[in-house]
Amino acid sequence: MSLPRASGYLRMHYAQDYALLETRTQRIAFLVFALVLCALPFSVRGFALDLANQVLLASIGAVALMLLTGYAGQISLGHAGLLAAGAFTTGILAKELAAPIWITLPASAAVGALLGLVFGLPSLRLRGLYLAVSTLALHFIVIYLGSEYETKRGYSTGVLIEAPVSDARAWYFVLLAAAAATLLVSLNLLRSRTGRAWRAIHGREAVAGALGISVHRAKLTAFIVSSTLTAIAGCLFAYYRGFVSAEAFSLFLTIQYVAMVIIGGIGSLLGAVLGAIFVVLFPYAIEGAMRATALADRLSSLIFAVNYAAFGLVMILFLVFEPQGLVGIWRRLQNWLLLWPFKQKPLRR
């Protein structure tokens, strides 16, 4: 986090070095932000609250993928498969053994960690495109296993499960806590030896190895941490939706998560959250815009097609014109505000 600061700032104690929030302004801003987040479910209800929950759920998965792709630099196109693994573990345990959430959640995490190891093993030999393709293949295999379970047990439309909390407001706080915990763990992990190792192998593997980093171990931990978090998100997703079905975890879901990372901005946790907000709200924004222009009546049956097309277009526009993503825009805005009324041409990286 290298935000521009207006004045000199000296760290006097080690405690200040460890602190996540360093200045009083940051602490006050964080407090206000936290209060707003806690007050949100009491001011909105129904549909808007459901949207907020979806955003929180998506941001867990997006942060997990950001750790892997944005920081450790390993491409994964199997994210939906990992979500599905968490969701199916939960669904199967809840259905077959009537297991409560304090069993299914750790179980999902364990399955996620195991799958992370499996997904990560190809990365020891493969790089770039080939790695992306192998994770894609694993995605299809996980989905196949899930649908196989569904057909063999006769749950052709999906596995229904009972959630421990049903109220949307209670869900909001559960998901908020989960998302906050994910962010905190990720933030601290990235400041640790592990996180620095990830960034080093992203930069250049050979140099990282020469610096004494075990490249294999760093890659595998990146995969394991990322997929454990993703599987937990999948478990929460299963409870939130109330049912698990292989159809919910299509390739498009993977692409949506990758889009969150791209649109938010590679290499930034803030970017992952911003991307999650953008991607979750995008289809509803499109629908709203269509309704406003009275196109909705003519195209009502085709809204999903419009969504697809618009989503692809936005992704292309970001890739071509704003590779830094939303975070890039946000940083420019910050710079502009800080320097106002003066102007500075941003340095090109």
Place this chain on the structure above:
Amino acid sequence: MQLAVNIAVLAAIYALISCGYVLIYRTSRVLSLAHGELMMLGAYGLFTTASLFAGHPLMAIGASALLALVIGVLVYVVLMRRMAGEAVLAAVLATIALGILLRGAVILVWSAQEQYPLRLLGFSNPTLAIGSGRISAVALTLVLGTALIYAALWAFLRYSVWGIRMRAAGQNPLLAAQRGIGLHGIYALAWGLATLTAGIAGMLISLDQSLSQTMAIIGLKAFPAALVGGLDSLAGALVGSLIVAAAEVLLIHYVDPLLSDVVPFFVLLAMLAVRPWGLFGTREELDRV
């Protein structure tokens, strides 16, 4: 015998699609994950020209093939050209985004209904007997067409000036550019040819079966065939298609029909574990993200 025929037809489908992957990868080191969607677009192009040139089926097919070629060149000029010099991930993601865009656009333009272009063209699709097996006329055309296209591609890359330039650009872009080869023209041509072959595959599949959005999945399933053979080898794509198709047909027949969507990916994983660069591919240092 029927199994052998099925394998041959499926292998021909995969081979026809995967030569597009190979052409693009070999020339510009970009993996196009929009290939299935471009194939679908080619098939819908035939659907449109079939109703445009009613009564002239050959003209319709020629026009839609030309359309596919133009679309491929356009994809490069408008989108992929800007991705030159970016990381591998960015280029792949751009093709994925393009795929989603096309999928949505196709539904918007042609609706999600299942279509039967064969009827529009006024052809019939009789079943022929080969030994004890059966094959539909269009499927036979597909197998023969694939052989023809591979022969044509081979001759093109081997003997024509543009083909030689294309190989040069694939081997070493810098040196090729210094020898006066216009890389953008070559890349555009590769995209055009890849889309053309994909479009022909799409047209033939839609003539044999039917035309709907599920077609894009076939394009993705053909990718393992390209990789098994080696992403930069045309002969490899043929062999890879045979292997993948044989594995798929046999496993569906003897084990479980549900396996159809995953078998190619199992083969892919096995190949990646043993020999990532494929049977006939050249071993290369892969790029970082």
